[in-house]
Amino acid sequence: MKDIFSPYTIKGLELKNRIVMSPMCQYSVDNKDGIATDWHYLHYVSRAVGGAGFIMIEMTDVEPDGRISDFDLGLWSDEQIPALKRIVEACHSYGAKVGIQIAHAGRKAEDAEVPVAPSAIAFDENSKQPRALTTEEVKGMVEKFRTAVARAVKAGFDTIELHGAHGYLIHQFHSPLTNKREDEYGKDLTRFGREIIQVAKAEMPEDMPLLMRISAKEYVEGGYGIQESIAFAKEYQKAGVDMFDISSGGEGPIAAWGRPGTHAAYQVPLAKDIRKALDIPVMAVGRLDDPILANAVIGNEEADLVAVGRGMLRNPYWSLEAASKLRKETAIPTQYTTGF
Numbered sequence: 555m556k557d558i559f560s561p562y563t564i565k566g567l568e569l570k571n572r573i574v575m576s577p578m579c580q581y582s583v584d585n586k587d588g589i590a591t592d593w594h595y596l597h598y599v600s601r602a603v604g605g606a607g608f609i610m611i612e613m614t615d616v617e618p619d620g621r622i623s624d625f626d627l628g629l630w631s632d633e634q635i636p637a638l639k640r641i642v643e644a645c646h647s648y649g650a651k652v653g654i655q656i657a658h659a660g661r662k663a664e665d666a667e668v669p670v671a672p673s674a675i676a677f678d679e680n681s682k683q684p685r686a687l688t689t690e691e692v693k694g695m696v697e698k699f700r701t702a703v704a705r706a707v708k709a710g711f712d713t714i715e716l717h718g719a720h721g722y723l724i725h726q727f728h729s730p731l732t733n734k735r736e737d738e739y740g741k742d743l744t745r746f747g748r749e750i751i752q753v754a755k756a757e758m759p760e761d762m763p764l765l766m767r768i769s770a771k772e773y774v775e776g777g778y779g780i781q782e783s784i785a786f787a788k789e790y791q792k793a794g795v796d797m798f799d800i801s802s803g804g805e806g807p808i809a810a811w812g813r814p815g816t817h818a819a820y821q822v823p824l825a826k827d828i829r830k831a832l833d834i835p836v837m838a839v840g841r842l843d844d845p846i847l848a849n850a851v852i853g854n855e856e857a858d859l860v861a862v863g864r865g866m867l868r869n870p871y872w873s874l875e876a877a878s879k880l881r882k883e884t885a886i887p888t889q890y891t892t893g894f
Contacts, residue, residue: 614702848862
């Protein structure tokens, strides 16, 4: 039987276990320069010491105005590479592999003077009015993703994740709610995402897998559901995605009737459906903090990896505690063995 402590391999990425630290924004950059700080170093490396097999660095943006806030990480400059490289190398020394989530917040860029989007539609009445990108600017945005991925490869990351979920720019392009364009990027809602996938793959080593986070369901009136997300995920798979990280929501104000589940593992059925429909590896995320539950997701073959978010914010050593609770063998740092 497979469990969360079973090793896992996808292309050249070899993981000692199936436990992922979910990407979670820290809003902790100093000087608004997008450069990782000592906080980021301690935050991520402690989870490597704590036994996570795979650490995903938080949403890291392709341009300054692509950040949710001015205190988010960036990869629009070579000056941002060394601090990230230092984190990657330290995590490697404790047996963890490291990915990075490359993104642009689009209309959800809160500190941009004028956010950009596929169409000039605000997130809600309290958000800034975005400006619609021109066709040439969309092509330029694809290039910004390419150079960010190239920098991530230079920093030594083991894999790349494109953020196509939670109402950020790639999601905004493939959602009919937010993309009302009349050019080629409106007539084909997946074109922007596909072009980014293609340029990312061109910058990545052949054996490096490309991951993509998607919202498999929108929680607003007129939003898409699982059948629509299966359809656009197939297009992204053809373009080169090797694994999907399955989340949901984030596209707009949630009506009372459309609220997502608050129960444990509420997104797992979405991951299972996409895994089956596309015959592709998937990562499950969302209220999987209980090790018994997270283990069941793997044992029941509903997903290939499980991402833990809030549980790892509360406890950097979540993976070691999970091994103890599940009575599984895992490497414990020599200095901590008496604690277990």
